Amino acid sequence: MIDHALFRLLTFAPIVLIVYYLLPRRAQNYWLLVTSYLIYGIFHWAFPIALLVITLVNFVLAHEIHSTVRWRHLILTFGIAFNILVLLIAKYTTTISGHIPGPMLTLLWRGISSFNISPETGLITVLLPIGLSFRTLEMISYLIDVSNNRMEPSTDLVDFALYAVYFPKLFAGPIERAKTFLPKLSNQRIVDNDVVAQSFTRIMVGLVQKIVLADTIRLMTPPDLFVTPLEYGGPQLILWLVAYTFALYNDFAGYTSIMRGISGLFGIELVPNFEQPYFARNITEFWNRWHMSFSFWLRDYIFFPVSRALAKRIPNRSNFIHILLPPLITMIASALWHEIAPAMLLWGLLHALYMIGWRIAAVGRPVVTPDKLPAWRQALAMMLTFSLVTLAWVPFALPLNTALQYWSGLLVWQGPPVVDIRVLIIIILTVALDMVQSRGEFAILRWPRLAQSAALALAIMILYVTIKSAFFTSAPFVYQGF
Amino acid sequence: MCNIPARLLCLSLYVILVNQLAMTLRLRAPFGGTFLLGVLFIPLFFGLIEGSFRLALVDEVLAPPTRGGNEDFVGIKVDKLDRLVTETRINCIFIGSSMIAYGINPEIIGKSYQQQTGKSLGCYNFGVTGATTGDLALLAEVVVKRYRPDVLIVGTSARDFSITAETEGIDVDIPWAHYQLGEFSLEGWLTDWSVAFRYYQTYRLWTATDFASRIERLRTINAKLTRFGFFPRAEIRDVSMPPDPAQDGIGHVTGREVRKYVITNRNRHGFEKIMTMGSDYKPEIIVLEMPLPPSYMAFFDHPQEDYASYIRMAEKETLMFHAAFIRAPSPDLFPDDSWFDYAHLNKKGANIYSDWLGNQLAELVRLDKLSLQID
Numbered sequence: 001m002i003d004h005a006l007f008r009l010l011t012f013a014p015i016v017l018i019v020y021y022l023l024p025r026r027a028q029n030y031w032l033l034v035t036s037y038l039i040y041g042i043f044h045w046a047f048p049i050a051l052l053v054i055t056l057v058n059f060v061l062a063h064e065i066h067s068t069v070r071w072r073h074l075i076l077t078f079g080i081a082f083n084i085l086v087l088l089i090a091k092y093t094t095t096i097s098g099h100i101p102g103p104m105l106t107l108l109w110r111g112i113s114s115f116n117i118s119p120e121t122g123l124i125t126v127l128l129p130i131g132l133s134f135r136t137l138e139m140i141s142y143l144i145d146v147s148n149n150r151m152e153p154s155t156d157l158v159d160f161a162l163y164a165v166y167f168p169k170l171f172a173g174p175i176e177r178a179k180t181f182l183p184k185l186s187n188q189r190i191v192d193n194d195v196v197a198q199s200f201t202r203i204m205v206g207l208v209q210k211i212v213l214a215d216t217i218r219l220m221t222p223p224d225l226f227v228t229p230l231e232y233g234g235p236q237l238i239l240w241l242v243a244y245t246f247a248l249y250n251d252f253a254g255y256t257s258i259m260r261g262i263s264g265l266f267g268i269e270l271v272p273n274f275e276q277p278y279f280a281r282n283i284t285e286f287w288n289r290w291h292m293s294f295s296f297w298l299r300d301y302i303f304f305p306v307s308r309a310l311a312k313r314i315p316n317r318s319n320f321i322h323i324l325l326p327p328l329i330t331m332i333a334s335a336l337w338h339e340i341a342p343a344m345l346l347w348g349l350l351h352a353l354y355m356i357g358w359r360i361a362a363v364g365r366p367v368v369t370p371d372k373l374p375a376w377r378q379a380l381a382m383m384l385t386f387s388l389v390t391l392a393w394v395p396f397a398l399p400l401n402t403a404l405q406y407w408s409g410l411l412v413w414q415g416p417p418v419v420d421i422r423v424l425i426i427i428i429l430t431v432a433l434d435m436v437q438s439r440g441e442f443a444i445l446r447w448p449r450l451a452q453s454a455a456l457a458l459a460i461m462i463l464y465v466t467i468k469s470a471f472f473t474s475a476p477f478v479y480q481g482f
Numbered sequence: 483m484c485n486i487p488a489r490l491l492c493l494s495l496y497v498i499l500v501n502q503l504a505m506t507l508r509l510r511a512p513f514g515g516t517f518l519l520g521v522l523f524i525p526l527f528f529g530l531i532e533g534s535f536r537l538a539l540v541d542e543v544l545a546p547p548t549r550g551g552n553e554d555f556v557g558i559k560v561d562k563l564d565r566l567v568t569e570t571r572i573n574c575i576f577i578g579s580s581m582i583a584y585g586i587n588p589e590i591i592g593k594s595y596q597q598q599t600g601k602s603l604g605c606y607n608f609g610v611t612g613a614t615t616g617d618l619a620l621l622a623e624v625v626v627k628r629y630r631p632d633v634l635i636v637g638t639s640a641r642d643f644s645i646t647a648e649t650e651g652i653d654v655d656i657p658w659a660h661y662q663l664g665e666f667s668l669e670g671w672l673t674d675w676s677v678a679f680r681y682y683q684t685y686r687l688w689t690a691t692d693f694a695s696r697i698e699r700l701r702t703i704n705a706k707l708t709r710f711g712f713f714p715r716a717e718i719r720d721v722s723m724p725p726d727p728a729q730d731g732i733g734h735v736t737g738r739e740v741r742k743y744v745i746t747n748r749n750r751h752g753f754e755k756i757m758t759m760g761s762d763y764k765p766e767i768i769v770l771e772m773p774l775p776p777s778y779m780a781f782f783d784h785p786q787e788d789y790a791s792y793i794r795m796a797e798k799e800t801l802m803f804h805a806a807f808i809r810a811p812s813p814d815l816f817p818d819d820s821w822f823d824y825a826h827l828n829k830k831g832a833n834i835y836s837d838w839l840g841n842q843l844a845e846l847v848r849l850d851k852l853s854l855q856i857d
Contacts, residue, residue, distance in 0.1 A: 021507045028506070192508045197516070219689035267506055422688060449516055456520030457527055469686045 012039065013262050020266060025188050029158055032266070036167040051135065055164045057082060058139045062146045062153035072147055079143040087136045131171045133337060135164060137297050142178040144301060151179040159185045168263040172255055174273045174293035189267025198442055199264030204459050205433070206257030212466045213426050214250035217243045220422055226398055229406040233414035237406060243423045244397060245390045246430050249277065252291070272441070276434040281370035281381035283354040286389055303330040318363055327355035343395040343403050350392045528678070535678040545697045546704040547680030549673055553652035554696070555583065555610045556621065557680065558704050559711050563606050563629065566709055572629060574605040577622050578637030581772040582609030585827040586637065587836040588710040594840025599847060603854070607711035612652040615642045619752035621654055624662045626763045633854060634765045636756055639772045640792040641739040641825070643749040714829035715822040721775040725824050740781050743788035745795060753796070757803035766852060769800045773810040773835055778824050806851055811838050
């Protein structure tokens, strides 16, 4: 059974698409804007209002930043603070006591986060507008790019509002840069045979990743495994941790692929987010392949600026501060963006530690790209990177205490290794799909037509069989929660 | 009517829209060939899969095919009965819950009946564990319509009518069963026609956390079930002492089913529906009160009243439909080692009871209370 809201988009998209094709370019943007707001409003009537407020504030701020030199940094700082504050309020004020004073503040608050007031307790439950974390990063990058003269502020409010709310990237990215996205909105879009074929390929691949490879693992996983891990032996904990590792990847990569496919049908190309991340041969390469739009954002707006700031003060690049601080600050920011929680912080620190270790090991050595390593070293490096990333998913997925229990449980080796044939099949399918895609995202489209059709038929049959499986329910995408 | 301005307007609008459509959507013919070919591949693949599943080899490798739903017995019992009717005449079918599944050995009944009457009686045990009379109504109709037995014997017990057994029950309301009764559905048709789809019905629970244990259970049932549908349980349970629900797992479940005893409308109506099959499809109907150890009564909150309410209702309904009601034999008939647990006979107990029941059927025929026109 598939009933969550994002899949409803798939049924909604064809209607939007048909009208879209019948409109001239300018009207297409209006149409996309209206439908995007409508889709967002399905979740809660107040979400579009919140996004509209954020959009208008950033639109005005960008012009203010551009028009002044004297107050530029101050306005930029205010803009960044505003976006972060809105996110913090919406994300971390899940329950607050008492009443919100004044009708204006109530309206603003409702617009920002929407809430329900319990008549019994007076507690206000605040709902996070879906995808707000992603919008925050987009708005901040826009303000910084305008401030650094990397782009002119947008003069078209409709296009800018569409950049903020465009529904295929609304819920969980990819995080687009205004500099590259806005020109796509001001140009005539063309959807030809190749674009249609590529878009449907992305949608089919995404559906297989999400429904067949991600949701099934979630259903198979023992329900209390991530609650009371100590009740399971080490072999079982390893099995399900590896399964989770693949499920998380397929969930998010599947989502991105579906949304990029849908957007492609509108003639608007979204940036890629994944490039076979578990084939990475070191942790830096992993971050260049995992949630790329986010990691590149962190690289461009935190890692590089911190490195540049340090370089001004400490010119020696081999200095330990240079090795330590940029990855540490970047990964802490990454963790906090996901959630302000001790476990998530631990996840960020672990990745920072991996990166620092990698940077220390690289000091004084000639730079060798992983592709030039012998095959056996590449395989070994791939396994090591995969193991490190997999271990780090424990605090990503669990609260701190449970994560620590899970890790300690991994050390208790009771009984023989556990192999679940179903998990094994899913891992093999994931790796096979990644291997095909490692030859190019549309390598399938270079196959002979018969092979393409056979693959399509198999994909449809596997999807049908999975969806019709007893107990099948598709969960909301994991990253929709951030 | 020739409204030229309106036609011109429509034509202009059409040209504008088509022109506009071509601005963004620029498809060149031919297109969609890969997709169409893919759609054509689906029946081809399905045919290949179906062909390979019809090979006998698959039986050895995979768990037995089922007919859908979450219970384990129906599919296996149907397949065994389908095979059996090609080998021998089956004129008597037992339906009921696990008490029937574990407690009736059709071969013993046939022998016992033949000894008494000199006539053969081919019986099949269609007991389905977990079923209540509400569930059995549908299955009974399917069985009667599909196999046309001369006699349908319904094994009952107090739990078969209870509210708890109903709420914790199994799902036999499956498309295949409805398809058998003439209600078309794609899934029902596919389950009936396609071997591959029946295997899919087994494996469609592949995402369940207890999938491996279910597959193992299906294999065990398939291996242990006799060709006459009897599931012999070798385990012996001392039921001379009252059960301890806190420590006794199955006792606990069994006890829960009758503790706060209420007969539900669904189960009562299900029972009535089974009884009407005597007039709808013409088999003779016999109702059994399944034997239980005296210690079973400890599970009831009000043993005398609760059990009596079940007997009263069952007897009344049976009489209303002019069917025979065979009360359970005295518990003394069963030695101490005749029980699998507090609610079920084991193999030894089943054989004793089946022998007794064969004699009872012969006696009913002798007294003309049952016609059983069997050669």
